[in-house]
Amino acid sequence: MTGEKTRGTSLEKLWKLDDPELTTPKHDALVLSLLNWDYTKNLLSLDDEEFLISIKSEVPITTGRDFIVGYADLVLHTARWGMRDFNSAILFTCPHCGDVFRFRRGDSGYYSKVVCLKCGKDVCNIDNKESMNGILHQPLRYPCLVVTQFIIECKPTIRSFGETLRQIKTYRQYITDNSLFDNSLSVYGLKDKSKYPKCEMKRNDYSYSSYHNSPDKRYWIILSPDVEYSDAFANEDITLISPTI
Numbered sequence: 267m268t269g270e271k272t273r274g275t276s277l278e279k280l281w282k283l284d285d286p287e288l289t290t291p292k293h294d295a296l297v298l299s300l301l302n303w304d305y306t307k308n309l310l311s312l313d314d315e316e317f318l319i320s321i322k323s324e325v326p327i328t329t330g331r332d333f334i335v336g337y338a339d340l341v342l343h344t345a346r347w348g349m350r351d352f353n354s355a356i357l358f359t360c361p362h363c364g365d366v367f368r369f370r371r372g373d374s375g376y377y378s379k380v381v382c383l384k385c386g387k388d389v390c391n392i393d394n395k396e397s398m399n400g401i402l403h404q405p406l407r408y409p410c411l412v413v414t415q416f417i418i419e420c421k422p423t424i425r426s427f428g429e430t431l432r433q434i435k436t437y438r439q440y441i442t443d444n445s446l447f448d449n450s451l452s453v454y455g456l457k458d459k460s461k462y463p464k465c466e467m468k469r470n471d472y473s474y475s476s477y478h479n480s481p482d483k484r485y486w487i488i489l490s491p492d493v494e495y496s497d498a499f500a501n502e503d504i505t506l507i508s509p510t511i
């Protein structure tokens with residue numbers, strides 16, 4: 267562990283990514299303010315449907331296994347319930363020949379008409395729910411979690427636009443979809459389900475939540491009272507937000 271840390275630190279210095287403001291009380295105050303979910307939720311303009319999964323600070327960003335490129339000040343995972351199309355095969359029973367077959371959305375180039383693979387007759391029209399009564403074994407859409415990851419850098423002042431941009435671009439270069447992903451999300455969605463709001467759709471809610479090993483959306487955020495370069499950051503898909511306390 268000690269070796270890793272030393273290598274990581276020297277690499278950060280090599281790329282001039284070490285941040286002298288990291289240890290200032292002002293920096294700490296910005297980071298700590300974000301640990302208050304109500305405050306952060308407002309700051310990020312999230313609505314009441316979005317719920318918090320985790321807030322982690324000083325999260326290492328690594329090049330695969332070995333080198334630490336830097337530490338993200340804060341990594342936040344939030345989620346909301348959404349609906350997703352079944353993207354794998356859907357099971358039908360043919361009303362004509364009784365054959366049970368799998369229809370894969372998009373296989374035939376069109377979606378609406380399902381044709382039996384055995385007898386060739388029309389089975390149903392996916393756009394017409396009544397035509398599917400009794401022959402469809404799964405819902406076409408199912409509730410799923412939509413997970414958002416926020417990677418937040420706290421800057422009491424922005425000494426240099428270029429330097430800050432380089433830091434975030436370096437993180438962006440090395441981050442992999444699952445490298446920062448929070449382990450509290452598992453194959454069946456959330457491990458500790460009781461902590462989170464339920465989906466309105468009652469059909470076996472949680473077993474239909476999607477498998478996650480990476481976020482659905484990711485946002486890069488700078489929290490700084492120094493708004494001089496906010497337009498320039500916006501051009502790079504980085505949102506600069508000013509603290510309100």
Ligand SMILES: [Zn+2]
Binds near residue numbers: 362363383384
């Ligand atoms: Zn048939």
